Amino acid sequence: MQTPAAPPQRSGLSNILGNLGWIAGGKGFGAVCSLAYLAVLSQSLGVRGFGHFSLIFGTGQALVAIVGFQTWKTLVRFGAEAVHRADWARFGRLVWLCGLIDAVGVAVGIALAAVIYYSFADALELNPDFVDMAFTFNCVLLVSRLTTATGIVRVLDRFDVATYVEALNPVGRLVAAFVILGIGASVERFLFAWAALELASAIAYWAAAWYLAPHAIRRQHFGNFGQVVRDHPGVLNFFGMTYAGSMLDALFRQGPLLAVGHFLGTSAAGIYRLADQLAQGFGKASQLLSRAVYPEFARARFADGMTGFRRLVLQVTAMAAGAGLVVTMLALAFGSDLLALLGGDDFARGGAVLIPLVAGAAFDLAGATYEPILHSLGHAFYPLVARALAGLALVAAVLQLAGLGAVGIGWAVAIGFACAYLLLSLLVWLTLRRASATA
Known part of the structure; x- marks a missing residue:
């Protein structure tokens, strides 16, 4: 088998726009599917049933974030140079280390899931009949959300492949939702279908990674982890930083939902979840843009020099700010009507959230x-540091505003994200200024 060459190089902004086009196309299609299956879920299960489903799924997502080291970021950050030079042995050693760390995270996550569901299910007002099923679902979710394969595909700049793989989940959920609606909706059936689709998507990602980088994923590259640390100075610190960042992301993404379940009950959690899903749907562009720029920034830093890197940063940051304004206007104009359309009258009061x-x-x-x-x-x-400080602001705001109900917790989320944005803006400005002065 011929050793693969490094991916072809293109200009930074065109590469980002190309990546973003593939991601946005796939995610846009997925968003349409998700709106449809969310409507089926919320209307067929009702407020309380959807609340149970949301708390189980939200807890699983929180566990994935808490024990996940975001190894795809490490592969992109430290593997980009090896891919650029077509050094597949060096890249392969890094892949195996990331895979091992992913596996350790899964083991820890399963232990945490057991503690949560068999000791604290009452705190979330979870139906006792759902405990065993919820634990099993969370275990499947942990295994399915390993990110090493995702990192391989992204660092190789194959966002087209990622788009096709990631389309499996929303399409499968949409089909499964209508099938379940026809045979009789229940929390158990939806969880089973979602778990099966998560596993299928994970298998497809690993198959794609193996197809794209067969010379990297070889047994001969496994085990020499000391060499990985020597090849990539700072990689262990980066693992630690991304792990802590993943935990803080869980605080922002899933913490408020669990707080609603704890303070206000299961039905309120269902209403909050549908509003939050819709808001995250409008804000998905942030994740799309981050995924598209991450590999290109990693390459541009050593390939284009500081001047080219700074120019790319200014272009993409301006694009992100404009997109934020557009998303806000669209959401405020149509969000409440769409929420009522999706969930029906029982969920209409979520418009204020x-x-x-x-x-x-x-x-x-x-x-x-x-x-x-x-x-x-x-x-x-x-x-x-910025997210930790913003996380403290979020927790303080939740404790102060929880008395206002789900709307108060929603405003606490807005305060947390605003603090994160302001702190990160300041840090980026200072860092770029210092880097330009020393270039």
Whole structure:
């Protein structure tokens, strides 16, 4: 088998736009599917049933974030140079280390899931009949959300392949939702279908990674982890930084939902979840942009020099700010009507919750490029500090505003994202200024 060459190089902005086009096309298609299956879920299960489903799924997502080291970021950050030079042995050693760390995270996550569901299910007002099923679902979710394969596909600049693989989940969920609706909707059936689709998507990602990088994923590259540390100075610190960042992301993404379940009950959690899903749908562009720019920033830093890197940063940051404004206007104009359309009358009162959640999503989108910028400049600690301080602001705001109900917790989320955006803006400005002065 012929050794693969390094991916062809293109100009930074065109590469980002190309990546973004593939991601946005896939995610846009997925968003349409998700709106349809969310409507089926919420209307067939009702407020309380959808609340149970949301708390189980949200807890699983929180566990994935808490024990996940975001190994795809490490592969992109430290593997980009090896891929650029077609050094597949060096890249392969890094892949195996990331895979091993992923596996350790899964083991820890399963242990945490057992503690949560068999000791604290009452705190979430979870139906006792759902405990065993919820634990099993969370175990499947942990295994399915390993990100090493995702990192391989992204660092090789094959966002087209990623788009096709990631389309499996929303399409499968849409088909499964209508099948379940026809045979009889229940929380158990939806969870089983979602778990099966997560596993199928994970298998497809690993198959794609093996197809794209067969010379990297070889047994002969496994085990020499000391060499990985020598090849990539700072890789262990980066693992630690991304792990802490993943935990803080869980605080922002899933913490408010669990707080609603704890303070206000299962039905309120269902209403909040649908509003939050819609707000995150409007704000998905932040994740799309971050995924598209991360590999390119990692390459541009050593391939284009500081001048080219700074120009690319300014272009993409301006694009993110404009997108944040557009998303906010669209969400405020059509969000409440869409929420009522999706969930029906029982969920219509979630429109008031949607406003602060959209505001938070807009801040998240406007700052979507900041973390990749700081990581590419070797300052992974900076976004961690900013998010930690913003997380403290979020927790304080939740405790102060929980008495106002789900709307109060929604405004706490907006405050947290606003604090993160302001702190990251300041850190990026100072870092770029210092880097330009020393270039």
